Amino acid sequence: MDVQRILDDIGTDMAARPDRGLAATYIPELAGIDPAQFGLAVALADGRVLTTGDADVSFSIQSVSKVFTLALALGRQGDGLWSRVGREPSGHAFNSILQLETEAGIPRNPFINAGALVVTDTILDGRAPKETLAELVQFVRAAADDDDLHIDADVARSEQAHGHRNTALAEFMAAHGNMRNPVEKTCGTYFHQCAIAMTCRQLALAGRFLMGAPDMPRLVSPARMRRVLALMMTCGHYDASGDFAFRVGLPGKSGVGGGILVIAPGRASIAVWSPGLNANGNSHLGSIAMEMLAARTGWSVFD
Amino acid sequence: MDVQRILDDIGTDMAARPDRGLAATYIPELAGIDPAQFGLAVALADGRVLTTGDADVSFSIQSVSKVFTLALALGRQGDGLWSRVGREPSGHAFNSILQLETEAGIPRNPFINAGALVVTDTILDGRAPKETLAELVQFVRAAADDDDLHIDADVARSEQAHGHRNTALAEFMAAHGNMRNPVEKTCGTYFHQCAIAMTCRQLALAGRFLMGAPDMPRLVSPARMRRVLALMMTCGHYDASGDFAFRVGLPGKSGVGGGILVIAPGRASIAVWSPGLNANGNSHLGSIAMEMLAARTGWSVFD
Amino acid sequence: MDVQRILDDIGTDMAARPDRGLAATYIPELAGIDPAQFGLAVALADGRVLTTGDADVSFSIQSVSKVFTLALALGRQGDGLWSRVGREPSGHAFNSILQLETEAGIPRNPFINAGALVVTDTILDGRAPKETLAELVQFVRAAADDDDLHIDADVARSEQAHGHRNTALAEFMAAHGNMRNPVEKTCGTYFHQCAIAMTCRQLALAGRFLMGAPDMPRLVSPARMRRVLALMMTCGHYDASGDFAFRVGLPGKSGVGGGILVIAPGRASIAVWSPGLNANGNSHLGSIAMEMLAARTGWSVFD
Amino acid sequence: MDVQRILDDIGTDMAARPDRGLAATYIPELAGIDPAQFGLAVALADGRVLTTGDADVSFSIQSVSKVFTLALALGRQGDGLWSRVGREPSGHAFNSILQLETEAGIPRNPFINAGALVVTDTILDGRAPKETLAELVQFVRAAADDDDLHIDADVARSEQAHGHRNTALAEFMAAHGNMRNPVEKTCGTYFHQCAIAMTCRQLALAGRFLMGAPDMPRLVSPARMRRVLALMMTCGHYDASGDFAFRVGLPGKSGVGGGILVIAPGRASIAVWSPGLNANGNSHLGSIAMEMLAARTGWSVFD
Incomplete structure (x- = not known):
């Protein structure tokens, strides 16, 4: 072929x-x-x-970055991750908050925004966002065997400035005890990972x-x-x-x-x-x- | 192996x-x-x-029967089927009616109950349920290369007697114009196909x-x-x-x-x-x- | 004044x-x-x-008829009615089925369609629709002190012919055990009461x-x-x-x-x-x- | 009597x-x-x-404070308020976020939490929270004809510390353009008004x-x-x-x-x-x- x-x-x-x-x-x-x-x-x-x-x-x-953060999170945390995020299609839009209310703050899967925020919260794990992002970029560079890739700072800043909806998702999960780091740190890390x-x-x-x-x-x-x-x-x-x-x-x-x-x-x-x-x-x-x-x-x- | x-x-x-x-x-x-x-x-x-x-x-x-009726319906109707039923996971229970209300009577996919009723309605196509069921059983027999399989009449009767929920789904879709045969015929056929x-x-x-x-x-x-x-x-x-x-x-x-x-x-x-x-x-x-x-x-x- | x-x-x-x-x-x-x-x-x-x-x-x-059937039902059944229908605004459309699914077939109040069907089911109470409707018309005539009011048969017939949505509501409640009479009798009575x-x-x-x-x-x-x-x-x-x-x-x-x-x-x-x-x-x-x-x-x- | x-x-x-x-x-x-x-x-x-x-x-x-802030907001803004918040019962819990997603960030009424946050956002109107709260307390004191009433600082602090759910509501409305002040200011004012x-x-x-x-x-x-x-x-x-x-x-x-x-x-x-x-x-x-x-x-x- x-x-x-x-x-x-x-x-x-x-x-x-x-x-x-x-x-x-x-x-x-x-x-x-x-x-x-x-x-x-x-x-x-x-x-x-x-x-x-x-x-x-x-x-x-x-959102393609969610594949890399999921791989990292599974490496760090193993199947324990699945107590904080599900594995089912959501049947709703990527940024929907509906199921968080009816399902106790547990997102349906790691690829909708709410689930990806939980994944990022997992790899953040009390560290500084900077350190976490460095690990993530290093992971992607190793996977691609190419050191010449980076986070676009302008995009990250813009994501943050327009990030009310994702912040709402994170705050809602925090209310259900499903955020372990301060919301602004988890969201900040998330906005930067998306900007790779x-x-x-x-x-x-x-x-x-x-x-x-x-x-x-x-x-x-x-x-x-x-x-x-x-x-x-x-x-x-x-x-x-x-x-x-x-x-x-x-x-x-x-x-x-x-x-x-x-x-x-x-x-x-x-x-x-x-x-x-x-x-x-x-x-x-x-x-x-x-x-x-x-x-x-x-x-x-x-x- | x-x-x-x-x-x-x-x-x-x-x-x-x-x-x-x-x-x-x-x-x-x-x-x-x-x-x-x-x-x-x-x-x-x-x-x-x-x-x-x-x-x-x-x-x-x-519900395994839904695979056979879907194959039959696609054969009869081709991709026209997809104007009456979707191809997405529903994110809800098999017998849920919620999305029918918010999505104009179009079920999410052919494998939840509402979608399977549409599929059955498609193959019924104005015929008598008996004739339709004969075609379906013939299809399954041909696939299995075994004529010794049948519909269990007791199960079919019992399904019918406890069929209020499925009838509700069908009536709701009828209200949206997404049932082409009388509801009792489509439901009756459906109850029998499940009883194979x-x-x-x-x-x-x-x-x-x-x-x-x-x-x-x-x-x-x-x-x-x-x-x-x-x-x-x-x-x-x-x-x-x-x-x-x-x-x-x-x-x-x-x-x-x-x-x-x-x-x-x-x-x-x-x-x-x-x-x-x-x-x-x-x-x-x-x-x-x-x-x-x-x-x-x-x-x-x-x- | x-x-x-x-x-x-x-x-x-x-x-x-x-x-x-x-x-x-x-x-x-x-x-x-x-x-x-x-x-x-x-x-x-x-x-x-x-x-x-x-x-x-x-x-x-x-739907103004729902006031009269509610009065009749309360007379027949007293506060027992409230185990089958609630007393809260629904926050949804008059003919919505959403809350029936999430609230076990109990309608929010007697004035949305689902609730009114329960009320009608209550006053039907095993009797023939004709007898029940006669009682209802008699009640309204007595209230109005005017015997010259009736059910419009054409409207009732037309309601019935376009009644899939209400039938869906009734079938759904029947699935939850919240209909005591055959669905077609309760719906038939309901279609006629609306046609006064x-x-x-x-x-x-x-x-x-x-x-x-x-x-x-x-x-x-x-x-x-x-x-x-x-x-x-x-x-x-x-x-x-x-x-x-x-x-x-x-x-x-x-x-x-x-x-x-x-x-x-x-x-x-x-x-x-x-x-x-x-x-x-x-x-x-x-x-x-x-x-x-x-x-x-x-x-x-x-x- | x-x-x-x-x-x-x-x-x-x-x-x-x-x-x-x-x-x-x-x-x-x-x-x-x-x-x-x-x-x-x-x-x-x-x-x-x-x-x-x-x-x-x-x-x-x-939440009784919501009566006073509504009165203030209507005084400031008149019926313009009703473009940002509805007047209907919600049919959902006081802190529900569901309808904000399906209804474009417009809360159902000023007495559920989301609606009250909009009302507070209205009276805040670009001012410092302190100034706004002083006006509110003054309003309540005038109404009660009693200057000896105040905001309980411990309660306000505690509300803030447990305020993720309300913050989520505010962030979600901000994403829909229905917050005019920074979310932390509106929420901070809201947490204090509740602590009167x-x-x-x-x-x-x-x-x-x-x-x-x-x-x-x-x-x-x-x-x-x-x-x-x-x-x-x-x-x-x-x-x-x-x-x-x-x-x-x-x-x-x-x-x-x-x-x-x-x-x-x-x-x-x-x-x-x-x-x-x-x-x-x-x-x-x-x-x-x-x-x-x-x-x-x-x-x-x-x-």
């Missing part, structure tokens, strides 16, 4: 599409990004990295630890890796996770910056990015590109 | 467990079933069928059309097959679907009779049954047995 | 208003009614009945038993009367009850046919009717007229 | 009751209060103030401006007074407002400190206090005492 050919075809197809979605507007740093951009990178089990389009342009990974900037190439490389192929970085145990993938499959696209599984058939995690990290177990770690979003808040072109890639490669886990 | 040995080990382990869950109690026909029973059957891609325990005891497949009785062996055989292996019955297209599996993965265990994906890593569909149909793509169609249920309404031993089977065989799609 | 003068002023003001709301459209019998009509009748404590506008035109009282046709004059007369003035029909005890009025104040206008209390300051019960029965304790029983509804489903002109009447008379209970 | 005799009878009855409810436990300052205490004060239209029991013991008025300490005698006197009797302090217009009373009737006891209207028939506002302010229009301003709460979070003995008082005096607005 000529994967590079498939990527090229997808790149050509994407470039020709007039509807590119709308970039997120809640912070100016995202609103100003040119929606014409599209990048795709595939890290294969044999070590090759293939790309098309703007695969070396840096973007804000936003990476290219598609870097992100695809960083995702290799979830591929389960030989010679890949081994940052979590195989059993834990499978479980992270299961959560990405059922919860990785918020309230459109079912549709992504239906169309693509691969575990993935999307971010509001337009990036999606997708894993084809044993085969590839894939990063796609295009800043325009669809109605569900996932990358418009990125979702279509992944559907094409899965169809052309036959990499669906259901195949 | 010696699959028979794995099955035997699982059978031995299950027999020794004191906690067997509680059989469903809403109809006497289910409440009276001995929870000591446990059966498991695996239809492999090479044509062999391996079993352990009570694999030849007939049980009520209940099968053994683990029969159910494993009937599930082979979703395996995607050569020489298996070809009742739906490969693309449609993958999509049914995706729905089973994200929605097949109601509000415990995420946990099943997390623990087992395979698409499955459970029923309140204690049966679960699980597909290992390309490898096996698996039916497990034990009538005692866990807190989520899924087979207690069946869920544990599937977790063991996936771990021992390495069949998780995330592996 | 010259109440007739006030009524005349209101009638003149209403006639001049261009915005008359929109008649209910869910059944043709209501949809076809001319929204230009407006009637108002006031039965005073001294025995006089004053009117303006179309006070002698018959209309469908719809009365004029403003008749309705104002029929409401006198809630005035608490001497020489008025005494159909319920004073303590019970106060409690029915309290429920009308907090729950009588569905999810706009707070606004009606805020603007008018009097207990009232509205119906989708455009009628409102309002009680000024010790002073008057008031019936207003205009078929055009506002966004909340209450009579547009009727609500405005009542606000004017309360302001001009100083009859607000908070004055 | 010998009101003093009625009060004495109520005091005697209350003293004999073994079940006194449970004091609020969320802050130590409330948890430690002796539930044996009971006080009742009635300020009559003729100027007399009658009392029984611990009517001169100071307690934390908590008053005796029953002082509170009854302070409530006279809502009586609508001649010679009473005139702090709001008669039209506004009626509207505040209507809101107290439909929303003053959170999710037990319907029951209070049903049992007592008078507008009231309760607080978690065990106090209730009740107005009998034209007749009396009544303050009752007993720190033990019932299941709905309202004073247990206070609610019973008010039911007795209304029954004995015939002061129900529905009488």
Whole structure:
């Protein structure tokens, strides 16, 4: 199978599409990004990295960071994490507070905002946000085998300035005893983790630890890796996770910056990015590109 | 890999467990079933069928029937079905009516009760329930390659007598114009489809059309097959679907009779049954047995 | 105070208003009614009945009938009724099913549809619908001291034909054991009670038993009367009850046919009717007229 | 009518009751209060103030303060307030966040916590909390004609330390643009207003401006007074407002400190206090005492 050919075809197809979605507007740093951009990178089990389009342009990974913090938290805390956050699709929007009220401050899963705040609270663990963020960046650098990635300070500051909704989630969980650090520290750390900037190439490389192929970085145990993938499959696209599984058939995690990290177990770690979003808040072109890639490669886990 | 040995080990382990869950109690026909029973059957891609325990005891497949009616409905109606039912996990109980009110009578997915009623309404399509049920039974018989399976009339009658909740769902959808046949006809058909009785062996055989292996019955297209599996993965265990994906890593569909149909793509169609249920309404031993089977065989799609 | 003068002023003001709301459209019998009509009748404590506008035109009282069935049910069953229906504003739409799911099939109050179905189920009490409806019509005739009022058979038939939503509510409560008669009998009775046709004059007369003035029909005890009025104040206008209390300051019960029965304790029983509804489903002109009447008379209970 | 005799009878009855409810436990300052205490004060239209029991013991008025801040906010802002907060019973708990998510950050009414935070945000209006609180205390002192009432600093501090839930409500509304001051300022002001300490005698006197009797302090217009009373009737006891209207028939506002302010229009301003709460979070003995008082005096607005 000529994967590079498939990527090229997808790149050509994407470039020709007039509807590119709308970039997120809640912070100016995202609103100003040119929606014409599209990048795709595939890290294969044999070590090759293939790309098309703007695969070396840096973007804000936003909620894709939740995959890395979850891996870190499971390493620190093991299955104890699951007493503070569930493993079920929420059936509600990524930033919904409804279930926190009816379910005693325990978020449904680690990939909705409330759950990710709990995960961040876990890895913070009484330390300074700075120290925690340094560990996280170090983890992502080690995964990507690339020291040239960082947190975008402007984005982090802007997230903080527009962070009332996430702060509300954290305060609500604090009221239920499900925050162990001061709310402003946990939220501050969370706003910064979302502001990590990476290219598609870097992100695809960083995702290799979830591929389960030989010679890949081994940052979590195989059993834990499978479980992270299961959560990405059922919860990785918020309230459109079912549709992504239906169309693509691969575990993935999307971010509001337009990036999606997708894993084809044993085969590839894939990063796609295009800043325009669809109605569900996932990358418009990125979702279509992944559907094409899965169809052309036959990499669906259901195949 | 010696699959028979794995099955035997699982059978031995299950027999020794004191906690067997509680059989469903809403109809006497289910409440009276001995929870000591446990059966498991695996239809492999090479044509062999391996079993352990009570694999030849007939049980009520209940909601597992939703897989067969979905396949039938997609065949009749194609993607038009998706204008009447969604493809997302609901985040609510299998029989919840909440989202019907806030989402204009469109159920979240075809595997919760409301969605399955829409699917049944689709295949009913103006015909007599009897004719529709005959087609369904014929479909399942063809899939299992076994004419000796039928609808349990006592169970069907009892379902009907205790069917107020499902009737409420159907009436509510009728109020939103999402029922095309008279409510009593759709509900009557639904109550009968749930009352299909099968053994683990029969159910494993009937599930082979979703395996995607050569020489298996070809009742739906490969693309449609993958999509049914995706729905089973994200929605097949109601509000415990995420946990099943997390623990087992395979698409499955459970029923309140204690049966679960699980597909290992390309490898096996698996039916497990034990009538005692866990807190989520899924087979207690069946869920544990599937977790063991996936771990021992390495069949998780995330592996 | 010259109440007739006030009524005349209101009638003149209403006639001049261009915005008359929109008649209910869910059944043709209501949809076809001319929204230009407006009637108002006031039965005073001294025995006089004053009117303006179309006070002698018959209309469908719809949910105003819930006041009469509640009075009947309390007479039959006393405070036992309150184990099956609550006394709190629902905070949801008149036909919402949400709280039935989260509150075990017990409706919030007797004036939302679900609660009114329980009330009707109570007075049905194993009897034939016909017999029950005869008792109800007799009760209203006695209250109004007028034998010339009846159930509109066309409206009742049409309610039944479009009754899926109410049937869903009843089936859902039946699933929770909160229906004692067959659902079709309770619903059938309910559809007929809503179809009682009365004029403003008749309705104002029929409401006198809630005035608490001497020489008025005494159909319920004073303590019970106060409690029915309290429920009308907090729950009588569905999810706009707070606004009606805020603007008018009097207990009232509205119906989708455009009628409102309002009680000024010790002073008057008031019936207003205009078929055009506002966004909340209450009579547009009727609500405005009542606000004017309360302001001009100083009859607000908070004055 | 010998009101003093009625009060004495109520005091005697209350003293004999073994079940006194449970004091609020969320802050130590409330948890430690002796539930044996009971006080009742009635300020009559003729100027007399009658009392029984611990009517001169100071307690934390908590949510009763919402009546005073609402009056202040209406004075400052007029009906513009109603674009930021509704006038309907919520149908949910006093501290619920559910409707804020589904209703765009607009609280249902000014007497649930979210609504009261908006009201406080309105009167804060860019000023320092200290200045705003000074105005509020001055308002209450003027109403009570008593300069000897103050904010309990220990209670305020404790409210703040346990204020995550209220902060979550405020942050959530800030995310919807429905907070105009920094969240910490609005919340800080709110925590202090709840900590106002008053005796029953002082509170009854302070409530006279809502009586609508001649010679009473005139702090709001008669039209506004009626509207505040209507809101107290439909929303003053959170999710037990319907029951209070049903049992007592008078507008009231309760607080978690065990106090209730009740107005009998034209007749009396009544303050009752007993720190033990019932299941709905309202004073247990206070609610019973008010039911007795209304029954004995015939002061129900529905009488």
